[in-house]
Amino acid sequence: MRTSNLAIACAALLALAACDSKQDGTTVGQKVDRTIAEAKTAADEAKQNAKKGLDEAAEKTKEASGELSKKTDGLSKKVGDATITAAIKADLAKDPELSALRVNVDTQDGKVSLYGAAPNEAAKQRAETIAMNEKGVTSVDNKLAIESKK
Secondary structure, three states: OHHHHHHHHHHHHHHHHHHOOOOOOOOHHHHHHHHHHHHHHHHHHHHHHHHHHHHHHHHHHHHHHHHHHHHHHHHHHHHHHHHHHHHHHHHHHHOOOOOOOOEEEEEEOOEEEEEEEEOOHHHHHHHHHHHHOOOOOOEEEEEEEEOOOO
């Protein structure tokens, strides 16, 4: 599209140069040569502007891609933490002495915190072991309290 516009502009300039009634001392051939040189300069400038625009677009795309990657990494961590929490809760529910309803599990960046109550020290340690054995867990902060028997 730009090339055809440029060709039309060149043709118009050539026609005007040939029909110029002023006598400024230049020949029609010189006018044609000057017009061609100006058209080449304009084409080179258009090419440079297009290249600059493409380079800027590529940079913006690269920046946007990096931002998107950061956002998806954060989302992956959140989904991973939720998966770890759900798996630990399911395993705690299988233990006859531990209640998934009485043990609160929080996970952030693979670090698990256990809150709530356990009936005895052995159950408290089992809860910690269950949490630590879950894939993706990096540490366990066991804050379970031992229930006092009434």
